Amino acid sequence: MKSISRKVKFFVSLCFLLYIASCSMQLGPKKTIIRIKGSDTLLPLAKHWATAYMQENADVSIYVQGGxxxxxxxxxxxxxxxxxxxxxxxxSAEVQNIAQIHGSVGFSFLVAKEAIAIFLNKSNPVESFSLTEVKNIFTGNVLNWQELAWQDTSIKLYGRSPNSGTHHYLRQHVLQGQPYTSDVQVLAGTSAIVRAVQKDKFSIGYGGFAYGEGVKMARINNIAITPKNIRDASYPISRYLYLYTIDKPRGRVKKFIDWTMSQAGQRIALESGYLPVIELE
Incomplete structure (x- = not known):
């Protein structure tokens, strides 16, 4: 009887082990997780990249956030x-923080080019601003549309939070370091700014060129914001977009970053409303 009992226990244990092995095979290999966070300007493109890359690489999960x-x-x-x-x-303060924690100043990669658009409601008759006018509007020195050859109505301003790279870039390169007027209503993201401008004919906002659907994008210095003018930098508020890592990328992170700069990744950038950083075939 004891011999039979041992055989039964052995058989049950064997069945249990086979069941566990079967479950593991069904779950498949453990996925590599890549976490991406940062620019709202790059958010649509980062999401498109993530979706396309995961379709080609089933063993990778990519999580993308803005902010x-x-x-x-x-x-x-x-x-x-x-x-x-x-x-x-x-x-420099961000680089110093990374260096203090990790002993590395980080690695940067140019992955696309785009531009900051000045958004207007489609019913606004104003077509163009000089860089000085943009500066004066967002620093509070121009308060009324009448000063810009339209009607006697206050200008409603929408903008991004100080966490935004677009907020910082516009302040440094257009406002020449001057602070934004406190009249700027800060919204959570560029999509929110576009929605607000769509609803208010007397408003003005700013954000990435890729977000410009449904609003008018003003000319700057009488130069239209077009892919050609962004590519050759004749549009005055053109800029590059970046990916940063702590260390020199390895493994799946390296493969993903390399892919974003490949023909496939850069074609997705173009299809998403950004400009590629390589010549597409």
Whole structure:
């Protein structure tokens, strides 16, 4: 009887082990996770890249979040992101923070080119601003559309938070370091700014060129914001977009970043409303 009992226990144990092995095979190999966080300007493109890459690489899961370049830089420093997306070069304080924690100043990759658009409601008759006019509007020195050859109505301003790379870039390169007027209503993301401008004919906002559907994008210095003018930088507020990592990328992170700069990745950039950084075949 004891011999039979041992055989039964052995058989049950064997069945259990086979069941566990079968479950493991059904679950498949463990997936590599890549966490991306940062620029809202790059958010649509990062999501398109992630979707396309995961379709080709079933063993990789990519999680993408926005929140602004500063948010991405902080997440990179704390280790809660593997890649920071950025619409500007990281600030010296952000690089110093990364260096203090990780002993590395990080690695940057140019992955696309785009431009900051000045958004207007489609019923607004104003077509063009000089860079000086944009500066004066967002620093509070021009308050009324009458000063811009339209009607006697106050200008309603929408903008991004200080965490935003676009906020920082516009302040440094157009406002020449001057602070934004307190009249700017800060919204959570560029999509929110576009929606607000769509609803208010007397409003003005700013954001990435890729978000410009449904609003008028003003000419700057009488130069239209077009792919050609962004590519050759004749449009005055053109800029590059970046990916940042702590260390020199390895493994799946390296393969993903390399892919974003490949023909396939850059074609997705073009199809998403951005400009590629390589010559497409």
């Amino acid at each position: 602004g370049t500063a948010t991405g830089a902080a997440a990179l420093a704390t280790g809660s992101a593997d890649i920071c997306t950025a619409s500007r070069p990281l600030r």
